[in-house]
Amino acid sequence: MRKPIIAGNWKMNKRLSEAKTFAESLIPLVNTINDCDIIIAPPFTYLSALDDILKSSSISLSAQTMSHELAGAFTGDISAVMITDCGCKYVIIGHSEQRLYHQETNQACQEKCKVAMQNKLTPIYCVGESLKERTNNITLTVIQKQILECITDLPLDSQEIIIAYEPVWAIGTGKVATPEEAQAVHQFIRQTIEKAKGTEIANKTRILYGGSVKPANIEDLINQADIDGALVGGACLELDSFVELIKKTNYVTH
Numbered sequence: 001m002r003k004p005i006i007a008g009n010w011k012m013n014k015r016l017s018e019a020k021t022f023a024e025s026l027i028p029l030v031n032t033i034n035d036c037d038i039i040i041a042p043p044f045t046y047l048s049a050l051d052d053i054l055k056s057s058s059i060s061l062s063a064q065t066m067s068h069e070l071a072g073a074f075t076g077d078i079s080a081v082m083i084t085d086c087g088c089k090y091v092i093i094g095h096s097e098q099r100l101y102h103q104e105t106n107q108a109c110q111e112k113c114k115v116a117m118q119n120k121l122t123p124i125y126c127v128g129e130s131l132k133e134r135t136n137n138i139t140l141t142v143i144q145k146q147i148l149e150c151i152t153d154l155p156l157d158s159q160e161i162i163i164a165y166e167p168v169w170a171i172g173t174g175k176v177a178t179p180e181e182a183q184a185v186h187q188f189i190r191q192t193i194e195k196a197k198g199t200e201i202a203n204k205t206r207i208l209y210g211g212s213v214k215p216a217n218i219e220d221l222i223n224q225a226d227i228d229g230a231l232v233g234g235a236c237l238e239l240d241s242f243v244e245l246i247k248k249t250n251y252v253t254h
């Protein structure tokens with residue numbers, strides 16, 4: 001049984017006061033939710049303040065990225081231990097915006113996931129094809145490479161990784177993959193994990209969909225056999241839509 005997840009990626013949004021109000025308001029709205037893991041990924045600078053607010057709730061914190069280095073002369077970078085000190089249980093690795101603007105490669109993602117796991121963080125590892133790659137019919141080749149180059153040497157027998165399939169053409173564009181298109185890629189990801197790591201690990205790995213998820217389309221997505229929740233950008237910034245996504249996901253377990 002895989003418990004579904006709704007994870008909200010705030011990206012570079014909200015002021016500190018807005019972040020605190022959001023977290024304080026969210027807690028009572030989701031305190032009866034037991035069957036969906038709730039994660040929010042605010043900017044680094046808000047993690048500590050939000051940890052103080054959320055630590056007695058079931059809402060977990062994630063960082064949006066991290067360095068693969070643990071300490072030293074890396075101006076501007078943040079390490080795994082720094083984000084765990086701020087209360088994070090999760091870290092997003094390989095988001096398409098990090099791949100695009102910070103040249104994050106599959107190899108770099110693999111190193112970051114390894115260091116994250118060594119520091120008791122669960123990586124939320126993002127994969128996804130560009131529009132050009134989909135048009136050229138190489139979606140599955142791209143996804144397979146992204147998955148294998150990251151997970152092959154990771155200790156998934158003892159630690160969890162969460163995969164987020166986020167077609168780049170669907171992120172922030174309002175164009176959502178159809179449930180069938182998304183399911184086909186999710187099933188392929190699970191088969192790829194199975195070949196690399198075995199059936200047990202493949203069956204327990206949670207695979208999220210991301211890309212223009214909204215309250216209006218979440219149910220059709222989450223009802224697909226291999227879609228175990230969503231990584232949400234735009235629709236996680238408003239309290240009402242984030243809570244609606246969580247409530248609609250709370251009853252679906254694959």
Ligand code: PEP
Pocket residue numbers: 009166170171172173174210211212213231232233234235
């Ligand atoms: C994201 O950036 O991870 C994302 C899925 O964004 P949006 O929901 O806005 O498409």
